[in-house]
Amino acid sequence: MPNRLAQTTSPYLLQHADNPVDWWPWETDAFEEARRRDVPVFLSVGYSACHWCHVMAHESFEDEDTAAYMNGHFVSVKVDREERPDVDAVYMEAVQAATGQGGWPMSVFMTPDGEPFYFGTYFPPEARHGMPSFRQVLEGVHNAWTSRRDEVGEVAGKITRDLAGRELSTGDAGMPTEETQALALLQLTRDIDPASGWFRGDTKFPPSMVIEFLLRHHARAGSVAALEMAEGLCSAMARSSLYDQVGGGFHRYVLAPRAGGSLVPHFEKMLYDNALLCRVYAHLWRATGSESARRVALETADFMVRELRTPEGGFASALDADSDDGTGRHVEGAYYVWTPEQLREVLQDDAELAAQYFGVTEEGTFEHGSSVLQLPQAEGVFEAARIESVRSRLLAARGARPAPGRDDKVVAAWNGLAVAALAETGAYFDRPDLVEAAVGAADLLVRVHLDEHARLSRTSKDGRSGVNAGVLEDYGDVAEGFLALASVTGEGVWLDFAGLLLDHVLTRFTDPGSGALYDTAADAEQLIRRPQDPTDNAVPSGWTAAAGALLAYAAHTGSEPHRTAAERALGVVKALGPRVPRFVGWGLAVAEALLDGPREVAVVGPALGDPAARALHRTALLGTAPGAVVAFGTPGDGEFPLLADRPLSGGMSTAYVCRNFACDAPTTDPDRLRAALT
Template identity: 80%
Template sequence: MPNRLAHETSPYLLQHADNPVDWWPWSDAAFEEARRSGRPVLLSVGYSSCHWCHVMAHESFEDPATARYLNEHFVSVKVDREERPDVDAVYMEAVQAATGQGGWPMTVFLTPDAEPFYFGTYFPPAARHGMPSFRQVLDGVRQAWSERRDEVTEVAGKIVRDLAGREIGYETAQVPGEEELAQALLGLTREYDPQRGGFGGAPKFPPSMVIEFLLRHHARTGSEGALQMARDTCERMARGGIYDQLGGGFARYSVDRDWVVPHFEKMLYDNALLCRVYAHLWRATGSDLARRVALETADFMVRELRTTEGGFASALDADSDDGSGAHVEGAYYVWTLEQLRDVLGEDAHLAAHHFGVTEEGTFEHGQSVLQLPQDEGVFDAEKVASVKRRLLEARSSRPAPGRDDKVVAAWNGLAIAALAETGAYFDRPDLVEAAVGAADLLVRLHLDDHARLARTSRDGHAGANAGVLEDYGDVAEGFLALASVTGEGVWLEFAGLLLDHVLARFTDPESGALYDTAADAERLIRRPQDPTDNAVPSGWTAAAGALLSYAAHTGSEPHRTAAERALGVVKVLGPRAPRFVGWGLAVAEALLDGPREVAVVGPDPTDKATRILHRTALLGAAPGAVVAVGTTDSDEFPLLADRPLVDGEPTAYVCRNFTCDAPTTDPERLRTALSG
């Protein structure tokens, strides 16, 4: 008999719809039931591609005895963190404050007033490695709730008060300047791994936002050290096991320092961010490797994550059927020498050397994750292409990982920006069309009549959860990139509607600080607010970047002022924790550079000379430059106003800080003007 989750749209919640646990979705009704019955709440937070979420579900939530105990003594609430990042954020902050660490599955026990009093992540079915069993935890919580309820509620109240005291004491500060950005670069240099690329030790995550900062800093200042850290990190990741050498696309992170063994889940946001990073690296260096990886990653997103409705699905699972009925992490991606021989015959030896497959294996049980340990020029290119094609065809016959096909607004915004720019750089109109399709879906399905965003949709139906700040910031960023690439001013208009909500509903009018949820959103135990990057740019800095670009396009002083006020936090955090405010530092680079405003006018945006100037403008390295293209009589972009042709020829205008260069019809002069 399915439980209440059977009526939800989240694939993660639907995975638990047949559990014997009497799950509730996050709702007022769940907490009303807790108050009515006098039971505490078990809050379990996870997401569909989370390996240990699946493990705990199989071990505990599918176990009839554990389910009976939960149903008798608790009101059990299941949350998809990707649908409700606000719920996840406030309770994850409590978990980290109490235990010093966090992660998923997140397991939190709450009073009927939603106040947390006991915390954890994964709990095994039997005590091991110093961890209590899940049943021991349940017994302990039940006993404390039954026998010392006043003490428990007092502790819960204190935790909530402590969390409230953690609100950012933000005061409007000056914007970050040269000194703060130089200190941030120095801090990154100290944490950089010169042998392996990346920052810090294992596990190693792709530092997408930091690389964007390094590329922009190089473009603006000429810093070769910044470029080297960006280039070498990108090369090590692209040659490692974290990158899918057959099908393209990146896994979530590497469990080791060398980028060899990934945690095999593939997330839309990682691939969108990294696609854009490699496209920008190619723009800066002309690297063939960067070009290949940008295009392969874009093709992966379109091929494997695009939904029927035109949006992009959230993730592919790490686990899949290994062919024997067992669900195993990485089963879809790893190879043994014997498997290479079965598929390739005499070419198996070449494949083993090319991809670093060994008898002992680089993963588990003699299996290897494919890498590129040798320079690509060592082997015959046609032979390698044939080997890759045959291996990919053989892999396609394996049971595929599950796909979480909900469409998350913010992550689709990141994908729109990446696909639009990659398509424009490499003359791939199909990628631009895919970006337009996703943007159309967001407008059609996620935006209501008041331009308020829904966080998610699935199968053509919008979800009930309101968009958070990162949704507004990242979707506006995607729309602004699309406006620059397509020359269609409607995307600039939609970005403006979203950013008006940022100003009105997410911004503290006194300080300029930003909140992750709107002023009229559901009230939680505290209003979440975090300016630091996680796996994606923080909502705070994503909004700051979009506000700055929109102001450059339109000349809007309120949007420019809001961006500058928001960047005050980067002045404080950049020198102290540059790895965790990378996108904020990248936006600060754009601010210091202007950003530059480029208007390209022609008799017809589709004629050859206009298209050459337009592409030259898009390829300009100046940090955060905005581009408008159209005819002299176009009213779609404010930047095009009063911009005549020169001698009847398509013409480009470059301005910044209220000063304009002389207009030019020469692509080389335009390239020089945008060279950073």
């Protein structure tokens, strides 16, 4: 019989709806039930594309004996971290502080008041490798609760007080300076491995936000080192198994190989990674004209539209790492790996060429004789048309395999990132279909995720808004997407929607005294602490995402409150950037825009379809000035404040490049405009 999770909309929670565990969703009634029964709460946090979450579910949560013990001694609460990033952040901070590491599934035992006292991540069904079994953990926690309650209470109270004391402030750091940016770049050069092009470390996540900083720093300061590092990182990612060499798009991360081995990906594909990296490669092409960057940007955009777009026009969260291997077993990577024999079945005479090109060996570079696809040799030694034919045939053949599961929930923040990426990529490469996809996702965010007070819901599914309130990253990233769409389409309504969201940032997420930002609104559900983290994870932190959108909106409108809020928020970048630049990459990128102005570009024409106006508009969008904003319309167009008092020059389409609404001499020449934006 299904448990309470059957009434939820989260694909991850629904995966557990038939467990024998008597799961509760995160709600007040669950904690009331624990208080009534005088038992601890067991909190399990994961997400639908999490491989080890599935493993622990199969091993423990589907086991009748384990479930019976859990039901008898605990109230068990299951949380989708993608729906409740605030819950995840608060308790992950506790896990990391107590154990020195974190990850998912996250397992936390807490009092009925939500105070944590024992932590872990994945627990195996039997003790191994120095780890206790999950049953041993359950019995140990139960015994401590029943026989050493005072000790449990002391531990829980101390942890909660420690967490509550971790308030952050921008303090007196001030705004980032030239020195801040230079020191951050210097630290990054120390972290990079020049031989591989990757940052050092065994687990390699795509450093999307850092690359955006490097490209902007090159554009503003002329740093050759920054551009070379960005190119090296992008080349390393695109040639490795992190990138889906057949279908486009990126996996979540790769693990460093054993001696002589290959990088092995964790095969789940996340919307946020692909949105961020699509934009990164489009910006790299904009800076360098690299054909490889152009190909990766477009293939990644096409992957998102082809495999992640929902019937309602939004974008699904993720594809699973695991899929059916054709024998009924769910196996990680089964959809993506190849053996030489499989290549021969599909490609016949081209199989040997494909094996050389993609690094497929008889021994295999992954598991059971299969190989991950990568590009171990220079692409130029292979005939491009033949390789394209190989790719298309492999993609068609792969389409006949059992596909990975898809998490269909629409996350506001990640869709905001996708809107920005698809709008810009479509504009750069004359792909109006990609711009239309961006508009479709933005429309969904307005129709489904925004209420009558312009408050965001975090998620939706099947066109129905979820119950969880949007957090700071939702407001920042959706505003960022709307601002990018306004610049690309010339439709000022997107600027208006961004302004509505950013008003909430100013009034509900910002500390009026210090200018510090919180991840949850002042009127949101109160947890044991109000989460607040200015550092990037796999996505820009809500703090710096909001700062970037506030700065861009101020450039569009001249709003002093928005600019001041952005400047105050960026104090944390000055404090952290020189020491840990890999964790504040987006903040450093926003700081580059601040140091550059950012520049404001107004393009006016007698009509939006005027060829000369369109040429100037495209030139403005392709300008590399960090964080430049673009307004496009007719003279006096009331939708964009930047267009006020910007007449045509000699009756011709005209562009104005400004800072703080003070403009250089207007130009009708795209070449002069290009020079003014580099």
